[in-house]
Amino acid sequence: MESQPLRIGALAKVAKVGVETIRYYQRRGLLAEPGKPLGGQRSYPPEAAERLRFIKRAQRLGLTLEDIAVLLKLNDGTGHVKARQLATHRLEEIEAKLADLTAMRDVLKKLVSQCEHSAGRVPCPIIQAVAGTKA
Amino acid sequence: MESQPLRIGALAKVAKVGVETIRYYQRRGLLAEPGKPLGGQRSYPPEAAERLRFIKRAQRLGLTLEDIAVLLKLNDGTGHVKARQLATHRLEEIEAKLADLTAMRDVLKKLVSQCEHSAGRVPCPIIQAVAGTKA
DNA sequence: CTTGACTCCGTACTGGAGTACGGATTCTAG
DNA sequence: CTAGAATCCGTACTCCAGTACGGAGTCAAG
Known part of the structure; x- marks a missing residue:
């Protein structure tokens, strides 16, 4: 080919x-x-x-390019431990980021929904949340 | 205060x-x-x-600083629509990123698990996945 | 041969959100 | 008063993974 x-x-x-x-x-x-x-x-x-x-x-x-550089240097079969370390580390970071983003998503979703259902009768829930005048 | x-x-x-x-x-x-x-x-x-x-x-x-600049310019009570647009847009981006990261997390988790259970008896599943020699 | 596409090379730029630096000046506690 | 901390200001740098640029040279189809 x-x-x-x-x-x-x-x-x-x-x-x-x-x-x-x-x-x-x-x-x-x-x-x-x-x-x-x-x-x-x-x-x-x-x-x-x-x-x-x-x-x-x-x-x-x-994986980051730095991670990948390390992976590329491993000799096939001799780098289990290192490869797993890299993957594990990156996995932890991804999980942390997921937790962050999930929290953000949940709050935003709620605020958007409240905004949609308020039809202008209450102060904007989004702005209020950011302004700190809302629970 | x-x-x-x-x-x-x-x-x-x-x-x-x-x-x-x-x-x-x-x-x-x-x-x-x-x-x-x-x-x-x-x-x-x-x-x-x-x-x-x-x-x-x-x-x-x-929200990004650009988003926030916009929010800060809204007059309280007159910016529902704009605030909601910003929040909605950011929500969409967060959801897309969540999907990406979830997929990554799932694959990595599986590979790390396989690596842990292989105890050196098979080629490294992480490297194989990245090398394209594994489903 | 001509011309346009491609390659090379080194440097700068992008995105987004900061952070650091150096030299000069101001402020304030001791 | 002194000395050290803080402030100012404009510029550069960091993180990460690219991407773009300008000018010079090469390649290949017509």
Whole structure:
């Protein structure tokens, strides 16, 4: 399938990322930067696309680029503990954020609902809540 | 209670924000900047603390500073519709983010659990998921 | 060959909400 | 009065993950 060397634009297209994103990942050390022919253009191995997909799959799990850099350095089979630490840490953060957002959602939902049912007969519940003049 | 004019550090302390935060809100137009005696220091009215509290309460509901700037401009009682729009919009965003994070949480939780129960006998499920070699 | 698309490179910018800094000045407790 | 804390001001920086830009050079289709 992906057996030809690619230039950066083609790699970006195949991996569904931006060219600038690839350059950024190279600067971050997440992706190797092939040598450049003198005054020429770089040629990327087909495997680079798979590496980009790895990065994006990990991001979709909530891992940061720093986490992903660590994961990419693990030797397959020898990094259970580290991978689990990363995942666990990120899981904790996600759960904390979920709790925050859930609380916000609940309050907002209630205030919006009250607003909708008040039809202008009482002071705005949203503003009152923010103004601190409402329980 | 808060009847004395305050200097910025005292205001920050009373409102539980940073001095730099106050300056930032002033630059953003969220808080008025009192006139300054020539070569002297500004004196804030006690009401400034309440305004800062308003801002922070709104932030805790998930509103952005831009949202809050709008809210602060509404005349009490005349801004139902706008306040509700802001709240509704933010509610939608929070709900979308909740959905994302929930999905992430669920996958991560499963992978971490699998990792814990595999005791090194299978390839790392976390790495495999990210590598795309696992359902 | 020509021209337009693409690549390169280094720097700057974006989003949003702060936070820090350096140097000068003011304020106040001791 | 002195010295240290606080204030001022304008600019830069942080967090994180990109994204954009300008100018120069390369590539490839027509």
